[in-house]
Amino acid sequence: MKQFNHKVALITGAGSGIGQATALELARRGAELWLVDINAAGLEDTAQQIQAAGGRCHTQVCNVGSSTEMKKLAKRVHEAHPALDILINNAGIGVAGRFVDTSLKTWNKVLDVNVKGVMLGCHLFAPNMIEQGRGHIVNLASAAAFIAAKDMPVYSMSKSAVLGFSESLRADLHEYGIGVSAVCPGIINTPIVANAVFEGKLGQNEHVKSKAVDFYKKRNYTADKVALGILDAIEHNLAVRPISPEAWAMYWAKRWVPGVVDWLGRRDIPFLTD
């Protein structure tokens, strides 16, 4: 899919960070947007920016982890269009903490949004794409699917699930003319860390979170660049698209020097220590 003009695209988590930047870029290139987020204020902000620039969009407040809410969303979208051209399952939440410190409540919350949200998006929108005989699905995984850091078991699990699922779905939907890409960003300057759940020792010390937030700010790899990477994945129908130098480094290291990745995973992450 090379052209975005007049294409219908839906983005979850469109009220902030990567989702917002991608929505703005797609709108600039002429797509009609369905913006979805659990945060109404963020959605409104994205919609206003799109409309102020002359773009076309619809908004829906929706929890991607709720099958009831997602079914309502799909019904509304399919009443307006026979099928989406582009689906971007981007909504996600961050989490840090050692395995034994991480509560089951947190596991459930993260897997509901990061994994079930992606699955529900595909489940509800892919059948109409199949009928239409074209379309592209992008699922937001992460470089955390390449490096298994000790402080991120639940986040790594969720993003590895998204990567594996996307690769399988890509093979599955190929014969229907539908592309699937897993996008794997590295350290991107968005509010994800500020909004993340920090468990155990990491959660008990506020300084750790503010240090992590500062690190992401200083790294300053912007969501706009990720948006361009996502559009590149769609245009060239890429299976896996690492974004940022550290994501590419981890992608290759996992293949060529897995022992280094194993060793790195056991180190303390500098921005997650006091």
Ligand SMILES: NC(=O)c1ccc[n+]([C@@H]2O[C@H](COP(=O)([O-])OP(=O)(O)OC[C@H]3O[C@@H](n4cnc5c(N)ncnc54)[C@H](O)[C@@H]3O)[C@@H](O)[C@H]2O)c1
């Ligand atoms: N920022 C990074 O460094 C980074 C790196 C790799 C992957 N990612 C992934 O990219 C995606 C976007 O992250 P971001 O950095 O833009 O974060 P962000 O916090 O800026 O944006 C995430 C958006 O998802 C929304 N959201 C959260 N839970 C939701 C739910 N249940 N239903 C609907 N919307 C919900 C939030 O309200 C928010 O608007 C996530 O999947 C994240 O895991 C981010």
